[in-house]
Amino acid sequence: xxxxxxxxxxxxxxxxxxxxxxxxxxxxxxxxxxxxxxxxxxxxxxxxxxxxxxxxxxxxxxxxxxxxxxxxxxxxxxxxxxxxxxxxxxxxxxxxxxxxxxxxxxxxxxxxxxxxxxxxxxxxxxxxxxxxxxxxxxxxxxxxxxxxxxxxxxxxxxxxxxxxxxxxxxxxxxxxxxxxxxx
Numbered sequence: 001x002x003x004x005x006x007x008x009x010x011x012x013x014x015x016x017x018x019x020x021x022x023x024x025x026x027x028x029x030x031x032x033x034x035x036x037x038x039x040x041x042x043x044x045x046x047x048x049x050x051x052x053x054x055x056x057x058x059x060x061x062x063x064x065x066x067x068x069x070x071x072x073x074x075x076x077x078x079x080x081x082x083x084x085x086x087x088x089x090x091x092x093x094x095x096x097x098x099x100x101x102x103x104x105x106x107x108x109x110x111x112x113x114x115x116x117x118x119x120x121x122x123x124x125x126x127x128x129x130x131x132x133x134x135x136x137x138x139x140x141x142x143x144x145x146x147x148x149x150x151x152x153x154x155x156x157x158x159x160x161x162x163x164x165x166x167x168x169x170x171x172x173x174x175x176x177x178x179x180x181x182x183x
Contacts, residue, residue, distance in 0.1 A: 001081050001180060003171035010037035010172070023047055033175045035082065035167065056159045060152040064094035066120055070153065071160050072096075072104045073124040078164035081180030082172050089178065116144055120153070127157045 013021060013032055020040045027036045027050050039046040060067055068091035075083035088101055100117075103110045108121035119140040123133050133141075133154070141150060166172075174180050 001171075001173065002079065002168050006034075006038065006171040006173055008038055008041060008170045010034050011040050013037070016040060019043055023050070026050075033086075034172050035086075035163075038170055038172050039166075053159060053163075056152070056156050060156060061146065061149045062152045062156065065091075065096060066116070067156060068094050068096055069100075069104065069117060070120055070124050070156050072101065073107070073121050074128060074157050074160045075164055076105050076181075077125065077128045078161060078168065080164035080167050082167040082174055083160065083164050085174045085178035085180050115140070123153060124157050127154065128161065 011020065013024070016024065020043050023043055023046055024032045024036045024040050027046070036046070039049070057067075062070070068087055071087045072084065072091055075087060091101055092098075099112075103112060104121070107125060108118045113121065119137055122137045123141060126133050126137055138150075141153070145153070
């Protein structure tokens with residue numbers, strides 16, 4: 001973790017007002033987690049971001065396994081251990097293997113990637129480094145992806161870059177039971 005203590009402390013559920021409790025309850029779908037209890041301090045922001053975040057995470061045209069490949073890569077590139085820890089669990093649930101998750105850190109040039117996975121990782125690296133997908137990578141992805149999927153890919157990388165920046169800068173700590181970059 002970049003910060004060993006939060007800069008903005010998460011709210012305890014007992015300290016939340018009714019609106020905050022309701023937003024966190026809907027967002028967490030279970031036990032409240034630190035990202036939501038931290039962002040609950042700015043309830044209007046949390047409510048509006050959740051609409052977009054729900055699209056990227058649950059309503060995107062990108063298949064879930066491919067989406068998690070991209071999210072984990074951007075979490076690694078941004079060195080967001082919180083993002084990594086949460087999405088390792090989600091990634092495993094949608095079909096990523098332990099080997100693939102470990103290889104995400106090595107990037108698109110690591111041996112063993114299928115061509116589509118390699119193109120997705122390359123697009124993520126290009127967006128992170130240059131805010132642009134090269135023609136070569138674009139053309140590789142367009143062999144399979146529709147225009148809507150290309151847009152969802154770009155917005156997924158953008159959203160999780162934003163989330164990683166917030167998590168890192170706010171000092172959101174990894175939730176109990178999860179592992180960051182080191183096991």
